[in-house]
Amino acid sequence: MATGPSLLYLVKQLELAVRANLDDLVRPAGVTALQYTALTVLERHDGLSAAQLARDSFVTAQSMADMVRALETRGLIRRERNSGNRRELLIRLTADGRALLAAVAADVRALEDRLRAKLTDEQAAAFRQSLITAWQSLT
Numbered sequence: 300m301a302t303g304p305s306l307l308y309l310v311k312q313l314e315l316a317v318r319a320n321l322d323d324l325v326r327p328a329g330v331t332a333l334q335y336t337a338l339t340v341l342e343r344h345d346g347l348s349a350a351q352l353a354r355d356s357f358v359t360a361q362s363m364a365d366m367v368r369a370l371e372t373r374g375l376i377r378r379e380r381n382s383g384n385r386r387e388l389l390i391r392l393t394a395d396g397r398a399l400l401a402a403v404a405a406d407v408r409a410l411e412d413r414l415r416a417k418l419t420d421e422q423a424a425a426f427r428q429s430l431i432t433a434w435q436s437l438t
Contacts (some may be wrong), residue, residue, distance in 0.1 A: 306433075317414070324406050328399050329373065334360060334366055338375060338400055341392040375399060417418055 353363035375396035
């Protein structure tokens, strides 16, 4: 009995499609999908270390170091000393970073709407919960 592609394959296909669409969407703002992801992580949890930001943004520490330099050069983030641990630098979103996120917010919402377009509200809620449950199973 043919069961079709594996769930792992389908998840990867979806990830690649989302990333390609997101890259196209944020490129005019001068950032990549990965940089956009890091900015949105900071929007939700400002003041993270580079290691925390890398984990939450799904990139390696080395990739994050390069990304932090690029985003800081653009003025989208700033680094400051952690008052509780002077050796640690915390990364914060700047007003320009927030403005960039606001500028692409409607287009990002439209992309998510396209993702959900053929799903009912109940299916979308079940899909969201299934993704969360699957992720929790692997972490």
